Each structure stands twice: as C-alpha cells, then as structure tokens.
Amino acid sequence: MEHINNYINEHKDRFINELIELLKIPSISADPAYKADVLNCAEAVAKAMKDAGADNIEICETAGYPIVYCEKIIDKNMPTVLVYGHYDVQPADPLELWTSGPFDPVIKKTDIHPEGAIFARGSCDDKGQFYMHVKAFELMMKTDSLPCNVKFMIEGEEEVGSDNLGAFVKENKERLKCDTILISDTGIIANDTPSITTGLKGLSYLEVEVTGPNRDLHSGLYGGAVANPINILCEMIAKMKDKNNHIIIPGFYDNVLELSQKERADIARAPFSLDRYKSALDLSDIHGEEGYSTMERTGIRPTLDVNGIWGGYTGEGAKTVIPSKAFAKISMRLVPNQSDEEITEKFTEFFESIAPKSVKVKVMPHHGGEPYVSPTDMPAYQAASKAMEKTYGKIPVPVRSGGSIPIVALFEAELGVKSILMGFGLDSDAIHSPNEHYGIFNYLKGIETIPHFYANYAKALNAKQ
Numbered sequence: 001m002e003h004i005n006n007y008i009n010e011h012k013d014r015f016i017n018e019l020i021e022l023l024k025i026p027s028i029s030a031d032p033a034y035k036a037d038v039l040n041c042a043e044a045v046a047k048a049m050k051d052a053g054a055d056n057i058e059i060c061e062t063a064g065y066p067i068v069y070c071e072k073i074i075d076k077n078m079p080t081v082l083v084y085g086h087y088d089v090q091p092a093d094p095l096e097l098w099t100s101g102p103f104d105p106v107i108k109k110t111d112i113h114p115e116g117a118i119f120a121r122g123s124c125d126d127k128g129q130f131y132m133h134v135k136a137f138e139l140m141m142k143t144d145s146l147p148c149n150v151k152f153m154i155e156g157e158e159e160v161g162s163d164n165l166g167a168f169v170k171e172n173k174e175r176l177k178c179d180t181i182l183i184s185d186t187g188i189i190a191n192d193t194p195s196i197t198t199g200l201k202g203l204s205y206l207e208v209e210v211t212g213p214n215r216d217l218h219s220g221l222y223g224g225a226v227a228n229p230i231n232i233l234c235e236m237i238a239k240m241k242d243k244n245n246h247i248i249i250p251g252f253y254d255n256v257l258e259l260s261q262k263e264r265a266d267i268a269r270a271p272f273s274l275d276r277y278k279s280a281l282d283l284s285d286i287h288g289e290e291g292y293s294t295m296e297r298t299g300i301r302p303t304l305d306v307n308g309i310w311g312g313y314t315g316e317g318a319k320t321v322i323p324s325k326a327f328a329k330i331s332m333r334l335v336p337n338q339s340d341e342e343i344t345e346k347f348t349e350f351f352e353s354i355a356p357k358s359v360k361v362k363v364m365p366h367h368g369g370e371p372y373v374s375p376t377d378m379p380a381y382q383a384a385s386k387a388m389e390k391t392y393g394k395i396p397v398p399v400r401s402g403g404s405i406p407i408v409a410l411f412e413a414e415l416g417v418k419s420i421l422m423g424f425g426l427d428s429d430a431i432h433s434p435n436e437h438y439g440i441f442n443y444l445k446g447i448e449t450i451p452h453f454y455a456n457y458a459k460a461l462n463a464k465q
C-alpha cells in the first residue's frame, strides 16, 4: 500500500489548494441571499468529480438545492460503497468574531494543529471532509487501485434539514443501491486518539410563540397588571427541567433505551479529561443531568436546549415597554427508540398545558430526524477500524456522538443499508462557530485512511461471496 503515501506526498499541495478554492464559495443554504453561490458550489463539486475520474456525473435538481451524484462502476458483481457528504455550510455570523474572513481561507498554526489548519466556514463541516473522499477516489483511480464500485451523493441542504433528500432517495433506490454508506461528517477524539462514531442523535426542533396583549404597552401604565410574554416564556422554559436537570415533559423518557452496566463501562473507557474539557470552554464547572457522566450526557441521554430567545426591545438605550410577543427556538436531541414525531407531540402538549390563561401560545415544528446507532461487528465497521489502526497505529475507540445527521436513519429505513461514520474532525475545530478550521494533518490523514477502508472492505465482502 506504499502507493497511497507516495501519491499523497506528491500531490498534497494541490489537494490543499483545491480545498481552499472550494472553501471560497459561500454556499450558505440557510440564507437565500447566497442562492447563486450554493448553485455554483454544486457545479464546482461536479467538476471536481469529473477531474477525479468519476462517471455519470449529474447535478440532480430537487425542490431545493441540487444533489451531486456520480459513480464509478468497475464490476457489477463487486461490492459498492456509497459516499455521502454535504457541500452547503452554516451561516458565518457573528462575523466580527472571525480572525480572518470566513470565505478567505488561510492556513494558521494552533496548539492542537502544529502542522497548520485551514480556517474557513465549512473547512471541517463538511467540505474538507467530503473532499477527502474526492481526493482518495482520485488517488485510487490514478494508481489503479480502486477495489470496488463507488457512488457519490453530495447534497446541498444538510445544514437546513435535508428536506428534499428523502424524496430523492425514495425515487432513486435502484441508482443508490449499495452495500455500505461511508460518511465523513463527524469527528475523532484527538489526533493521537482515533475514534469511530457509532451513534447519532435524533432531533426535534421547534419554535414557540407566546402572545400577551394585542400591542406593545407602556410598562408603567400596564406593568404588573397584564402578563408579560417574555416573563411567562422564561417561567415556562424553567418548568421543562427539575433540579436534577431531568426533563419533566410527561412521557419524555418513556421509550429511552437504558444502557447496560457493560455498555456504560465501555463508554467510561474512552479517554476523556474533565479538566481539559472545562478549560477548553473556560468553564469553572459543568452542568447536566444528575447521575450521568459528560460522555453519557452527550452520547446516550436525550437533551433539551433553547437555541435562541427574543422579544421586546433590544436596541440602543432603554425603552419602557411590555412586549406583545415573545419567541424561542427549542431543540431536543433524541436517543434510540425516541421518535421525532412522538417527542414533538409530547412537548407541544406539555407546553400548551403549562401556559397560563393570560397568554396564548403557539408551537411550530421545524425539521427533525431520527436517531441512529451502528453495530461494531459489521464488515464496514471492521474495515474502518482496521484502516484507522493502520494509519494511526491505534485501534479507534467507538463513540456515540451528540450530533445529528438525520438522513442516516432515513438511509437505513429506505435503502436498508447501515452507514459508517468515519469522520476526522476535532470538537475544537469550531464547526458552526466563528473561526471554524480543519487540520492539514486531519485532511491528509483522512485521504490516507480512506483507500485502506476500500481495500479492507472489498476484501472482506469478496471473501464472503
């Protein structure tokens, strides 16, 4: 397998420069002002696939942003790997907190990334990570070492809930037929501690609106005599958890799968330093559900968080006012056996039941998604584990993530195929935050590891046939 490192050494500068060009495109799916950029980005991805040697490249229109599909079928009887990723990115704000422009990629050294990291929105989530697959594919094509069939599906709406991908998958089951799905859109524990994500959380995301009086009022003339919707909303949010940070929406935990002592012991074996965790976030203490460790809170326990809250006067100076309305965006992260629909319903019922008569409330569901778990005894996991063991010199640790990629559960339901989440980012890479970055080490390590995955996987499946 010497050809892998030789090819990377010869071409790494170009690999980095190509990613930098892709990162210059502000493909923000959430903001309609960037529509042309998102569409340009799809074109750029299609061109990159063509240059890498893919066939049947198509920019597939959807009701939203297009999906870039392509493939390389070397032999219909061989196994097929489907690669999924997303070319859209999160909005870049707050812009003033970036030390360089979010779409002017620059390489800077950090303590964690002494070889340098590319700073740009989307560098880690997910352009830098799906592009590793494009370059690993190029490597296998150019060195005549692609051992099985490969299909690529790179979408442009992941950061806004993949609303149109479900329909695409349902309509293209034959085209998407595969033996495993390979995704790099998650992370590892540290650059000297590889890990593979074995679970993703589901998501129920909703917006609430509390209405008091029919107009904003003078807070002296009316204050104390009518409901202030912001005060009421805060009280209602405070009623969602008890003093142990246990969520008290009736039935919220009904279907939660409790883990066995053995499974909890496995989680506790993954390397984790609470001191480092706190200092990385400038926290003097952590906060969470009583009775569970930090890894358990993020990995296996469902959570509820307010993502945004607004209403009333927030401009310069003071304005004495009782607002007519208050709003909040609330998300709940779900674990196996909970469903988005079930939890959204339970939340709505509870929220309406605790609203005093002095206000009116509305609950509006946004996007959601189901949780996912992947077993460690399937051939694709073993292939990924052996690939990382080869390139990192250590067996990767299985870890359940607190993040969500809702389409992964849908792939399983519609295609009957499990996904393998072999990501290379770090939690400190600041995805969705100002100064997102992706280590050059991580990028090149990913390109190096992926061909090993293909070789291991093809070998394991061919042996079975």
Ligand code: BES
Residues within 6 Å of the ligand: 125, 126, 158, 159, 160, 161, 162, 185, 186, 187, 203, 367, 369, 401, 402, 403, 404, 405, 406
């Ligand atoms: N790549 C992330 C999810 C992720 C990151 C999972 C790190 C595990 C580790 C993805 O792009 C994302 O941001 N997902 C959203 C959900 C989506 C519906 C907007 C999330 O988790 O908030």
Ligand code: MN
Residues within 6 Å of the ligand: 086, 125, 126, 158, 185
């Ligand atoms: Mn992502």
Ligand code: MN
Residues within 6 Å of the ligand: 090, 125, 159, 431, 432
């Ligand atoms: Mn994301």
